[in-house]
């Protein structure tokens with residue numbers, strides 16, 4: 001796998017004035033420049049509808065960077081190097097003839113064209129056709145597609161077909177930004193570079209798994225997009241199922257894109273169907289009402305800016321997932337994700353089975369089982385909860401639950417944790433597909449999710465209310481309690 005920026009690219013940022021480009025992509029490119037990871041000959045070509053000359057675009061990018069570079073001032077030397085790579089092309093993405101304008105700045109014989117679609121997916125078909133007509137679709141050019149790839153299986157197939165008309169699968173990079181997160185990538189290291197876990201990673205040793213992705217934010221001014229999507233499409237169909245797949249997959253033969261993606265796909269195919277017959281037992285959907293988050297009053301979902309009264313869109317989902325294969329027989333994976341929860345907090349908890357025989361039973365009737373806690377964000381790290389003897393004479397074997405805590409901050413002090421988009425942009429420019437999602441994965445995930453969405457629709461039940469600043473509806477706690485378990489908090 002290549003790890004140095006030895007390929008010169010024409011990186012075309014379609015939607016360069018949009019929210020994603022401003023908040024994430026341009027700051028990520030700045031960080032790559034700062035780390036010396038952009039090839040000197042590369043160009044970054046912003047594309048939008050507005051008439052702008054190059055210097056106005058450069059100024060605009062600078063203003064954005066000053067605003068969105070977290071906790072750091074713009075370094076003039078880095079900025080100059082980045083600014084030298086910037087170009088701007090005005091075009092209407094729905095007008096195929098407009099794409100010829102790209103010919104003035106791109107040079108596919110000299111640099112690999114990497115087109116990043118930071119636009120609504122409804123434009124992907126036009127974008128592909130436009131690029132093809134401008135001679136920018138032939139190999140080795142690549143396209144990077146932002147989520148959502150569709151609204152359900154059928155619409156996702158339409159988008160994938162439109163793209164496939166002009167680009168081969170090996171040219172297509174579907175973003176799931178969770179795959180670019182340091183801690184999500186570390187799941188591969190944790191599982192496959194440590195024999196201690198490899199031999200304990202199945203139904204013999206593990207009782208159940210919990211995956212929590214809690215967000216403190218609400219819908220952040222995106223009500224109309226979000227109301228159409230809901231937390232299931234926005235977070236579960238992509239991010240949570242990708243994390244679940246990495247936790248549950250069989251060891252891939254190699255660290256290459258298709259070896260990993262083949263194994264993830266097998267997990268997705270093994271997910272037990274949830275439909276009308278079991279949706280009540282296996283899922284909880286919630287919607288936040290007004291409350292307090294981090295000490296601040298927070299409006300309910302229906303009082304957010306742009307809200308439509310009576311919306312039944314869910315902002316919280318909990319699901320008990322069964323994976324019908326040999327490794328995970330009888331080991332439920334509990335997923336939960338929601339907006340306006342008490343804090344931003346994402347973790348995977350591997351809850352091991354208790355000891356088969358308790359020699360401390362005279363003093364400790366139930367010994368707490370071991371837990372492996374993988375903190376995805378913030379406060380990234382890995383923790384093992386285990387029992388220890390409290391040092392001391394006299395008293396007979398007093399035990400205490402203690403933890404081995406590997407905090408990334410502490411352990412890798414001098415290492416900055418890169419934002420997911422930095423890694424993903426870099427890998428796309430280098431041509432490494434292993435952190436991007438293959439078409440069959442996306443479609444399999446939709447197939448599973450569609451069945452739940454249909455069952456919810458058929459049941460016509462409104463989502464259960466939970467107060468902003470809480471951990472979701474009581475029903476999510478009851479779902480665990482029915483199995484005599486509880487969420488790790």
Ligand SMILES: NC(=O)C1=CN([C@@H]2O[C@H](COP(=O)(O)OP(=O)(O)OC[C@H]3O[C@@H](n4cnc5c(N)ncnc54)[C@H](OP(=O)(O)O)[C@@H]3O)[C@@H](O)[C@H]2O)C=CC1
Pocket residue numbers: 014015016017018019020021047048049050091092093094117118119120121123146147148
């Ligand atoms: N924002 C985020 O945090 C995330 C976004 N995404 C996805 O990324 C994509 C972009 O999102 P976001 O940046 O928020 O969206 P925005 O609406 O903020 O930006 C979309 C951009 O596309 C441009 N555009 C739309 N139609 C045309 C057209 N016909 N011709 C030329 N330009 C056009 C818009 O230009 P103009 O300025 O002229 O309107 C705008 O700059 C979406 O698919 C979204 O779901 C995914 C994850 C997170």
Ligand SMILES: O=C1O[C@H](COP(=O)(O)O)[C@@H](O)[C@H](O)[C@H]1O
Pocket residue numbers: 215217234235
């Ligand atoms: O894709 C999305 O992700 C964000 C959460 O991302 P994170 O990196 O902050 O965990 C979510 O807020 C957004 O609604 C969704 O579209």
